Amino acid sequence: MFSIVRYAVVLLLLSGCISQPQQANSSLLDESLLLHNIQLVDVEAGKLVQNKMVLIEQGKITAVLPATERSKYKNMQQLDGQSQYLIPALWDMHVHFEGRNLVEDNALLLPVYLAYGITAVRDSAGNLAPTVLEWRSEIAAGKRLGPRIFTAGQKFEGIDSLWDGDLEIGNQQDLLAGMEKLKQMQVDFIKITENTLQPELYLDTIREARRQGFLVSSHIPVGATIKQLAEAGLSSIEHASYLLRLGFADEAEIAAAVRNGTMTNADAYAHYKQGFDQHLAIYGYQMLARQQVAVTPTLIGGRQLAYLAETDHSKDQFLQYLTADFTDNYQWRIGRMAGETEAQTAERQQQYQLIAKQLPYLEQAGVLLLAGSDSAALNTYVYPAQALHDELELFQQAGLTPAQILRTATINGATFMGVQADYGSIAANKQADLLLLPANPLQDINAVRTIDTLIYGGKVYNRQALDKLLQQAAERKAELTLKRGRS
Ligand SMILES: [Zn+2]
Known part of the structure; x- marks a missing residue:
C-alpha cells in the first residue's frame, strides 16, 4: 500500500512530465520509476555523463542504465527529465536548531530545507x-x-559557558558522564567549543570521543595548537577563520602562554590579527590533510557581519518564513557591532577576504571540505536553507571550481559521516535523493538555486509541489505571528 501512495503522489504532482503505460505490470508501476532524458552529473569525477537513465525503486537507486535500453522498461512509470541536470541532493554540514521558545519556528523550516534541495x-x-x-x-x-x-x-563546553544548552564539564569525571549521556541520546557525532573549556580537558575530550568511536567536530581553543587537536584525533574543524593561526610561526608559543596564564585569550586573538604567512598556512593545510581533518569553512556568517552596514536586509525574501521571535536573536550580534568604526569594519572585511582566499589552498592540499551554512537563530542573516546556496556562491567567489564546490555539498558530507555507500552521488544502491536543475551546476554553482524537481523519500516533488511547501511555511509563520500577537 505504502508504495502506491508514494508514486500516486508523483502522478498528482507532475502534470505532463510523467507518462503512465497503458497496460502496466502493476508491481512495477507501484514500485518503480525510470528517470530518463537527463544529463547525469558525476560529482566525484566532476563531469556530465550523457545517455543514461536512473532506475528508482522504493526510494533507492537500483540501477544507472544506458538510455538505449529504454524500450525494455516501457511498462514502467517514467519521468522525463527534459534534458535537465541530475545531481545528488544537497547536504548542509553545519546548522543549529536553537531557541527554547523557537521550537515551532524551527519546525516550520524543516520542509523549507527540502524546497531548497x-x-x-x-x-x-x-x-x-x-x-x-x-x-x-x-x-x-x-x-x-x-x-x-x-x-x-x-556540545561539550567548560563550566559556565556563554552558550545555553551545553554539556558543561570541569574534569575527567564530568567528561565520562557527558559521553555516557550522549551515547544514551545516540548522537551522530561529538561537538566541542572553546568558550570556557580548558585546553587539557579539551584535548582529552577529543581523545575520549574518538576512543569511543565518535567523529569529533570542534572549534579551536587559543590554548592549544591546531596540530595538537589534529593529533588528538579531531575529525573536523568548524569555521575556516581558526585556520589562519596556521600562518603564524609562534602558534605553539602563544598556545603555551595562554595555557600557563602568561597571556590572556584577548591578547592571543589580537596577536593573530597581523603577520599571517600564507606559505606557512599551506604547510599547515598539508598537515591537516595527512591527519584526515576535514574543514567546514562557514563563510556566510562572517560575510554577513563584515558587510552588515552596507546591506539592506529589510526586504529579504526569506523573512517570510522567519518569525519575529526568531529574528529578534539577530540583535545580539548587531548590538555587539554597533560601535564599530569604519576602520574596524574595513579590517573585518579584509579578514573575511583572507579567510575566503584560503579555500583553494585547502582544496589543493587535499583537505576534505564540507559545505555548511552555520544557519541558526543566533547567526544574524544566516537564513536556514538559503544560506547553504549563499555559502556555495561564496566558495565560487573564493576560487573553487563548481565541481569542487558540488562535492563539498554532496559526496564529501556523506564521506565525512561514513555513509558514502548510501548517499552523496548517483549510483546503484544509494538513496534516490536527487535534484533536477535546468542549468548546469558544473558551469556555475548558482544553478542549485533553481530547482525544477526534487526526488526524496520515494516521492517526486515538482516545482509546484516545492513552492507549495514554501507557501505552507509562510502560512505557518503568519499563524504563529498572529497567535503571539506580534507583527
Ligand atoms: Zn555553528
Whole structure:
C-alpha cells in the first residue's frame, strides 16, 4: 500500500512530465520509476555523463542504465527529465536548531530545507537536543517532512559557558558522564567549543570521543595548537577563520602562554590579527590533510557581519518564513557591532577576504571540505536553507571550481559521516535523493538555486509541489505571528 501512495503522489504532482503505460505490470508501476532524458552529473569525477537513465525503486537507486535500453522498461512509470541536470541532493554540514521558545519556528523550516534541495543536515548542537532527536526519528520514519538529521545533541563546553544548552564539564569525571549521556541520546557525532573549556580537558575530550568511536567536530581553543587537536584525533574543524593561526610561526608559543596564564585569550586573538604567512598556512593545510581533518569553512556568517552596514536586509525574501521571535536573536550580534568604526569594519572585511582566499589552498592540499551554512537563530542573516546556496556562491567567489564546490555539498558530507555507500552521488544502491536543475551546476554553482524537481523519500516533488511547501511555511509563520500577537 505504502508504495502506491508514494508514486500516486508523483502522478498528482507532475502534470505532463510523467507518462503512465497503458497496460502496466502493476508491481512495477507501484514500485518503480525510470528517470530518463537527463544529463547525469558525476560529482566525484566532476563531469556530465550523457545517455543514461536512473532506475528508482522504493526510494533507492537500483540501477544507472544506458538510455538505449529504454524500450525494455516501457511498462514502467517514467519521468522525463527534459534534458535537465541530475545531481545528488544537497547536504548542509553545519546548522543549529536553537531557541527554547523557537521550537515551532524551527519546525516550520524543516520542509523549507527540502524546497531548497537540502535533504540532509548536520546539527552542530543547540539548546533543543530532545526536540531535534524526536525530529530525527520522525523524519527517518516518514512521519515528518524534513531533511535527514545528523545531530551532535548537546556540545561539550567548560563550566559556565556563554552558550545555553551545553554539556558543561570541569574534569575527567564530568567528561565520562557527558559521553555516557550522549551515547544514551545516540548522537551522530561529538561537538566541542572553546568558550570556557580548558585546553587539557579539551584535548582529552577529543581523545575520549574518538576512543569511543565518535567523529569529533570542534572549534579551536587559543590554548592549544591546531596540530595538537589534529593529533588528538579531531575529525573536523568548524569555521575556516581558526585556520589562519596556521600562518603564524609562534602558534605553539602563544598556545603555551595562554595555557600557563602568561597571556590572556584577548591578547592571543589580537596577536593573530597581523603577520599571517600564507606559505606557512599551506604547510599547515598539508598537515591537516595527512591527519584526515576535514574543514567546514562557514563563510556566510562572517560575510554577513563584515558587510552588515552596507546591506539592506529589510526586504529579504526569506523573512517570510522567519518569525519575529526568531529574528529578534539577530540583535545580539548587531548590538555587539554597533560601535564599530569604519576602520574596524574595513579590517573585518579584509579578514573575511583572507579567510575566503584560503579555500583553494585547502582544496589543493587535499583537505576534505564540507559545505555548511552555520544557519541558526543566533547567526544574524544566516537564513536556514538559503544560506547553504549563499555559502556555495561564496566558495565560487573564493576560487573553487563548481565541481569542487558540488562535492563539498554532496559526496564529501556523506564521506565525512561514513555513509558514502548510501548517499552523496548517483549510483546503484544509494538513496534516490536527487535534484533536477535546468542549468548546469558544473558551469556555475548558482544553478542549485533553481530547482525544477526534487526526488526524496520515494516521492517526486515538482516545482509546484516545492513552492507549495514554501507557501505552507509562510502560512505557518503568519499563524504563529498572529497567535503571539506580534507583527
Ligand atoms: Zn555553528
